[in-house]
Amino acid sequence: MKSTLIKCGWLVTLDPDIGDLKGGELLIAGNAIKAAGRSLNATADETIDASDKIVMPGLVNAHMHTWETALRGIAVEWMSADYFKNVHSNLATRYKPEDNYIANLMGALAQIDAGCTTLVDWCHNITSIEHAERAVDGLIDSGIRAVFAHGTAKPIGLETGTPFTHVPHPRERVEALRKGRLASDDARVTLAMAILGPDWGAWEVVEHDIRMAREFGLVSSSHTRRREDCVVPDGYAKMAKAGLLGPDHNLVHGTSYDTADLRVVVDNGATLTSTVLVELHHHIGDAMVAAYREQGGAPSLGIDVELYCSGQMFREMQAALLFARGKEVRNNALRGNSPLKTNPVRSREALEWATINGAKAFKLDGKIGTLTPGKKADIVMLNADDVNMAPVYDPVYSIVEIAGAGNVDTVIIDGVIRKRNGKLTFGEAEYRRRLNELKESGARIMRDGNYKVASAPH
Numbered sequence: 366m367k368s369t370l371i372k373c374g375w376l377v378t379l380d381p382d383i384g385d386l387k388g389g390e391l392l393i394a395g396n397a398i399k400a401a402g403r404s405l406n407a408t409a410d411e412t413i414d415a416s417d418k419i420v421m422p423g424l425v426n427a428h429m430h431t432w433e434t435a436l437r438g439i440a441v442e443w444m445s446a447d448y449f450k451n452v453h454s455n456l457a458t459r460y461k462p463e464d465n466y467i468a469n470l471m472g473a474l475a476q477i478d479a480g481c482t483t484l485v486d487w488c489h490n491i492t493s494i495e496h497a498e499r500a501v502d503g504l505i506d507s508g509i510r511a512v513f514a515h516g517t518a519k520p521i522g523l524e525t526g527t528p529f530t531h532v533p534h535p536r537e538r539v540e541a542l543r544k545g546r547l548a549s550d551d552a553r554v555t556l557a558m559a560i561l562g563p564d565w566g567a568w569e570v571v572e573h574d575i576r577m578a579r580e581f582g583l584v585s586s587s588h589t590r591r592r593e594d595c596v597v598p599d600g601y602a603k604m605a606k607a608g609l610l611g612p613d614h615n616l617v618h619g620t621s622y623d624t625a626d627l628r629v630v631v632d633n634g635a636t637l638t639s640t641v642l643v644e645l646h647h648h649i650g651d652a653m654v655a656a657y658r659e660q661g662g663a664p665s666l667g668i669d670v671e672l673y674c675s676g677q678m679f680r681e682m683q684a685a686l687l688f689a690r691g692k693e694v695r696n697n698a699l700r701g702n703s704p705l706k707t708n709p710v711r712s713r714e715a716l717e718w719a720t721i722n723g724a725k726a727f728k729l730d731g732k733i734g735t736l737t738p739g740k741k742a743d744i745v746m747l748n749a750d751d752v753n754m755a756p757v758y759d760p761v762y763s764i765v766e767i768a769g770a771g772n773v774d775t776v777i778i779d780g781v782i783r784k785r786n787g788k789l790t791f792g793e794a795e796y797r798r799r800l801n802e803l804k805e806s807g808a809r810i811m812r813d814g815n816y817k818v819a820s821a822p823h
């Protein structure tokens with residue numbers, strides 16, 4: 366088993382028992398963290414001099430529709446209705462299994478490049494087991510750690526005559542994956558279920574889907590929706606009453622929630638993921654990071670769709686933090702209080718939202734999210750001497766408020782180096798080949814859907 370000793374400029378473990386260490390050391394053995402401390406007196410097969418770097422846990426992107434990578438950027442001026450018309454009702458229906466593969470491969474590589482080591486791939490464009498299999502292949506081939514959340518395509522009603530809201534999650538596909546290649550919860554790619562939930566699906570479907578997820582021992586996740594559009598009114602409260610809402614369920618957005626709604630989530634141990642950049646783009650309500658946190662929730666963060674915004678988790682983390690801080694400052698003023706004397710949201714909290722909290726939401730916190738001995742070696746190193754970074758005083762301040770994807774020098778996932786010296790280790794020729802496939806995939810999907818980006822130069 367290969368061992369690697371990393372001599373860090375700064376070691377940010379996020380493990381409260383170890384803390385942050387200037388000049389700390391991290392020892393990896395195989396795919397796991399063996400030790401973390403100030404001076405380990407360890408010998409190793411390889412030593413990495415990271416004295417000019419900040420060493421930190423890999424970021425966790427807790428919600429992304431990676432299958433949309435080939436359509437990146439087309440929606441930056443769309444509004445909500447455009448998304449459903451152009452994507453779910455049109456472009457999504459043009460996808461072949463190979464389109465899911467190339468989107469997931471290239472989308473996951475972009476995540477690695479930007480310092481994300483774990484991706485929750487909320488794959489809701491699956492119309493056959495081949496679409497699912499190839500989406501999983503893309504994640505596996507990228508080298509990322511991923512939760513493949515098996516979902517269903519929205520226009521499924523077009524084929525069956527039944528509206529998608531009334532179609533239960535297809536058992537045979539989940540069963541095939543769970544009893545086959547995604548049987549292990551200890552593998553680099555694991556399984557979850559991306560379900561309609563009560564805002565998008567009928568009550569019978571909700572009951573069926575949650576029971577099925579529990580039967581297979583899977584976390585389920587669902588999108589919330591504008592209150593007046595929900596299929597089941599007060600659906601999550603109804604789920605709670607029926608014993609169907611618990612720590613094995615994750616909600617995404619919640620931007621129309623009030624305090625009572627958040628209490629239902631927190632009191633039942635369910636989790637809530639915000640995708641602040643996309644929510645700022647066109648959601649009617651506020652991102653829930655601040656309000657959820659005030660109710661004792663542990664926010665997690667995701668990118669959602671790269672059609673609207675950058676997929677960089679550093680940017681998402683910064684947007685979430687600034688939004689939450691601004692919200693707390695304004696709330697304090699609205700309550701008639703004198704100006705706050707201490708910052709209401711610490712930087713370290715935002716780093717936890719983007720690491721350990723995402724891990725907790727998908728039951729991965731025993732494996733990732735902090736640099737704790739015994740956990741998997743999912744590690745990111747940032748160049749502390751880059752022109753936008755130096756000098757570094759508090760490495761957490763620098764990670765959360767100063768750094769960007771361009772500062773990511775090294776990414777290790779499951780003990781394997783996936784980026785080094787600022788370059789992906791995927792292989793240049795292979796990357797070029799796959800890049801062409803991604804471009805061809807996007808062009809074909811848009812051609813078949815007779816969709817053009819109206820403002821694009823010709």
Ligand SMILES: [Zn+2]
Pocket residue numbers: 428430487588617669670
């Ligand atoms: Zn989403």
